[in-house]
Amino acid sequence: MGLLMLMLMLMVAVTTTSGGRISVVSGQPLVSVGVGLSGVWGVDESDRIFYRNGTYGTTGIEGNKWILVQGALVQADVGQNIVWGVNRQHNIYIRRGITPQNPIGSSWQQIPGGLMHVSVSPGGHVWGVNVNNDIYVRVGASNNNPAGSSWKRINGKLKQVSAGTVGAWGVNHLNDVYYRHKTYGDYDPEGDYWIRIPERKMIYVSSAFGNVLALSEDGRIYVRRGMSFAKPTGTFWQPIKRRQRGLRTIDSLHGDFWATKNTNEGFKVLHGYLTRRC
Numbered sequence: 001m002g003l004l005m006l007m008l009m010l011m012v013a014v015t016t017t018s019g020g021r022i023s024v025v026s027g028q029p030l031v032s033v034g035v036g037l038s039g040v041w042g043v044d045e046s047d048r049i050f051y052r053n054g055t056y057g058t059t060g061i062e063g064n065k066w067i068l069v070q071g072a073l074v075q076a077d078v079g080q081n082i083v084w085g086v087n088r089q090h091n092i093y094i095r096r097g098i099t100p101q102n103p104i105g106s107s108w109q110q111i112p113g114g115l116m117h118v119s120v121s122p123g124g125h126v127w128g129v130n131v132n133n134d135i136y137v138r139v140g141a142s143n144n145n146p147a148g149s150s151w152k153r154i155n156g157k158l159k160q161v162s163a164g165t166v167g168a169w170g171v172n173h174l175n176d177v178y179y180r181h182k183t184y185g186d187y188d189p190e191g192d193y194w195i196r197i198p199e200r201k202m203i204y205v206s207s208a209f210g211n212v213l214a215l216s217e218d219g220r221i222y223v224r225r226g227m228s229f230a231k232p233t234g235t236f237w238q239p240i241k242r243r244q245r246g247l248r249t250i251d252s253l254h255g256d257f258w259a260t261k262n263t264n265e266g267f268k269v270l271h272g273y274l275t276r277r278c
Helices: 003-013
Strands: 022-025 030-036 038-042 051-052 066-069 075-078 083-086 092-096 109-113 117-120 124-131 134-139 151-156 160-164 167-171 176-180 193-199 204-207 211-217 221-224 234-241 245-255 256-263 264-274
Touching: 030 211, 030 256, 030 264, 038 075, 038 256, 051 245, 075 117, 083 117, 109 211, 117 160, 167 204, 204 245, 221 264
Parallel strands: 030 075, 160 204
Antiparallel strands: 022 264, 030 038, 038 051, 051 066, 075 083, 083 092, 092 109, 117 124, 124 134, 134 151, 160 167, 167 176, 176 193, 204 211, 211 221, 221 234, 245 256, 256 264
16 A cells, blocks of 8 residues: 555545444344454354454445354454454464455464454554553564564553554553554554553544544543644544443444444444544
8 A cells, every 4th residue: 555545545534523323233242343444343242253244345334244253252353354353262363365255254373372452454563462461563464464473562551452544552451542653654563652642541442544433431432633644643532422331342444433332231233433524
């Protein structure tokens, strides 16, 4: 992907903002969802893996049904023709063989190491955290080499991390939000230091094309405003929609977001859109 093309996509993406609609997606009650260029994937309480039919290569499409995929994971994230995931034993896997003709792929390949949460960017860069909140980046991982070669420890501690074209973002055990300097644009997968975003505590964060979305401690979805190459950390958090009790995870792409929430009736999947600014 060329520099000019990426800059144009980011300029378009940052025009999306708050005020979008949110609907409940019928069917499978998932505890975690991931959305990317290979569609929407998720896992349920029994560690079963699902792909949302009709979402490969598109955004703003809800799809029509959940398709069960062989394997067992507790969390998955979606890239370009690749899905990364971790199981209950913290083993790491990637889904091979994903194509437009076969969007669920063909097989799982185990990757050495142990993580409790993993994230892959649209450029194929991979970040993860382990049970000790240690942070790792996958050396050599890209869309041309999805598996990479080894793990490199990164300074700091996070409980959750998300990699996207607006950089690597994460949340620590105190629900403080951090951005990894020099990762905006999805070029340098490693960056050089963490910048704390001080305004608000968040329990979960999603970095994608031009937007960072986050879940607050009081059950709101926020979008980070004012982000650019000159100001990669943005300027403030703006809430979208009313409070949603039980929000657990969120992931997004091109202003199209998917979230999970825990209710008295069990887990539910939410799908929403960010509307464009005037």
